[in-house]
Amino acid sequence: MQKTVTPLPRKSPEELGISPQKVIGFLDGLKERGLEIHSLMILRHGHVAAEGWWAPYAPELPHMLFSLSKSFTSTAIGMAVQEGILTLDDPVVSFFPEDLPAEVSEHLAAMQIRHLLMMGTGHDKDTMDALHQAEDGNWVKAFLALPVPHEPGTHFLYNTGATYMLSAILQKASGQRLLDYLQSRLFEPLGILSPTWQTCPRGIHTGGFGLNVTTEDIAKFGQMYLQKGVWQGKRLIEEAWIEEATGKRISNGDGGDSDWAQGYGYQFWRCRHGVYRGDGAFGQFCIVMPEQDGVIAITAGTGDLQGVLQCVWDHLLEAFLPEPAEAVERSSELKERLAKLSLDLPRFEPRSQLxxxxxxxxxxxxxxxxxxxxxxxxxxxxxxxxxxxxxxxxxxxxxxxxxxxxxxxxxxxxxxxxxxxxxxxxxxxxxxxxxxxxxxxxxxxxxxxxxxxxxxxxxxxxxxxxxxxxxxxxxxxxx
Incomplete structure (x- = not known):
């Protein structure tokens, strides 16, 4: 029997208090910066206000999420904590006695699940290179063998290997692989069909990258977080976890104009303007805006992630109006612009005698x-x-x-x-x-x-x- 999915409800930008003019400005801003965007969805009050795909990208296509996968892995850990399968205080070493080094250092022994979540493991460089180089394909053993020079919880380092370890721990504790664990708890309730997730050589899902879903799936995920863990009247994850995971758990810089220095939660980044996000390489974004009751989902192929966020702040923050708008004329223009989005297709001469x-x-x-x-x-x-x-x-x-x-x-x-x-x-x-x-x-x-x-x-x-x-x-x- 084929599964049916209820899409997110749609309303016009004006009904939702979204300024069509500001969204048009956002599209122009992306073009002026030369940012290659593949898709966009803007939600408010749980409804899609504006959406578009730059041809040849299309709504039904999944997209590689890269590190935006981390936020989904964090969600699985929150659900496992909620079910009593594990706790944030559990030592990492306690799950893998067979893979420990001959001598377990003090800092390695002190590393807990919460430290993996907040990117505060105590390492001084990302562990993924060492994991990829493991000749026996045992990424867990390779991770545990690395030196831990800092006391866990005191030093932020973006560390994709830490998220892999969350996936490995979840599999060890629950008896289910990460994708399977989330299937009935998250993907099916949200109506996310056929998600795929890359695995390591030993069949453990990579956790920190490798998830593939559609733009609307990203938007649903963000909306569930905006709704404090509730989806269609059913609680999927505790509100306390949402607050903890998306709040600042560790400092990652001095703030300023960088959205990579506003603090880090449990696999979520804090942003300026009271916003938080999950993001992935080359511009995969799930941006949650509690003050505006909004969510923005973006997929892209750009190296300028800060440029994308700056366009959001410059144009879309002000697009969320305190009451319904009346810009019907610009709404028609926005609708036409969104329908005609496309990436440039090089066209010089169609033929050659050669x-x-x-x-x-x-x-x-x-x-x-x-x-x-x-x-x-x-x-x-x-x-x-x-x-x-x-x-x-x-x-x-x-x-x-x-x-x-x-x-x-x-x-x-x-x-x-x-x-x-x-x-x-x-x-x-x-x-x-x-x-x-x-x-x-x-x-x-x-x-x-x-x-x-x-x-x-x-x-x-x-x-x-x-x-x-x-x-x-x-x-x-x-x-």
């Missing part, structure tokens, strides 16, 4: 950072088929000629993800490919310049954890 010469030819590539061995492209009237040749198997992508073509790809790592791709000719001998992972923040552009018997590929990711632009990839036509 297509007849290079179409169907294989080019063998030099060793490169993308692990590609060969390149081939076949042209059709309105599309092209790109074949990226790899040792583990060929990757075939459909490209639209000056329009998006949709399919699936593993170009962005891991399992196949939905993608939208297109091509254009920047010059008679340079082909420009645009490949978007539309369930991810990532987009790769490839400029492919052809000479008589060779090619050179210059590729760039819109966002990445490393450098944006890689070394050119060179290749020769196969004989």
């Amino acid at each position: 297509e007849a010469q290079i179409g169907g030819r294989r080019y063998d590539l030099e060793e490169n950072g993308l692990s590609l061995q060969g390149f081939r492209i076949d042209f059709d009237e309105d599309s092209a088929c790109l074949t990226l040749i790899k040792e583990e198997g060929d990757e075939t992508l459909s490209l639209g000629r000056h329009e998006w073509s949709f399919g699936q790809t593993s170009v962005f790592g891991g399992a196949d993800t939905r993608m939208a791709s297109s091509f254009t000719w920047r010059s008679p001998d340079e082909l420009l490919l645009t490949i978007r992972g539309i369930e991810t923040p990532f987009c790769i552009t490839m400029g492919v310049r052809f000479t008589e018997e060779a090619l050179e590929i210059r590729h760039r990711f819109n966002v990445s954890f490393g450098g944006d632009e890689e070394h050119p990839i060179r290749g020769k036509a196969a004989r």
Whole structure:
């Protein structure tokens, strides 16, 4: 039997006291800053006032949350505390006697669940690199083996490995993996269908990253927090936990204009203006605004997270009016703007005489950072088929000629993800490919310049954890 989901209720911005003009200003502000946003939802009084997706992103698509996953993990811990499965005072070492180092330091012994939640473990650097490098795939053992130079609770350090440990502890204490534990307690009540969560080599959900849900799912999560843990008349989590988790539990800076220095709760960031949020790399946001009775959900592909928040403060804070608005004319304009949102699709020349010469030819590539061995492209009237040749198997992508073509790809790592791709000719001998992972923040552009018997590929990711632009990839036509 297929499950049905009740979407969030909708009302016009005017009915909810939202200024259409200020929302339009927010959209303009994002564009002026050059911020790549993929989706937006603005809620007030439990209703959606404005929403939009920048094509080719779409409402039904899940999106990688990265560290916004942490806030969901924190919620699971709060539920487990509520059920008496564990307490915040429980020592971390008590759950993993078989994985402890030969000597347990005083600080490691003193580390409690609450310290994992507040990012106050006592480490002096993020532990994730050590976890990823664990040859036996035992991330718990790798975490416990690291030195803890500071007394737990006294030193803030953003530490994704700490959130992984919360997931591992929950699994140990409850007998359920994190995703399964939350299924009946959070996801099903909120109507979040088919969430997925990445796991470590030993099958424990990563906790600090790896969750994939839709924009409306993010908005529902934020609304549940705004409602102090109640959803459709049913209490999912205690109000006391909501207050504790979203309040300042540890100092992370001196305040000022940075929204990363206003204090940290239990996997939630404090913000300026009495706001709190969960957020993730490249602009995944769940912003909860208690004073305005509002929630803002955003997915994106940008490195300027502070810029996104600044646009919220500059435009959307004042959009929440004390009473219903009457800007009907601007409301119509806002509705039209939101319906036509799209990311720029590069369009230069649709065709080149070179297509007849290079179409169907294989080019063998030099060793490169993308692990590609060969390149081939076949042209059709309105599309092209790109074949990226790899040792583990060929990757075939459909490209639209000056329009998006949709399919699936593993170009962005891991399992196949939905993608939208297109091509254009920047010059008679340079082909420009645009490949978007539309369930991810990532987009790769490839400029492919052809000479008589060779090619050179210059590729760039819109966002990445490393450098944006890689070394050119060179290749020769196969004989």
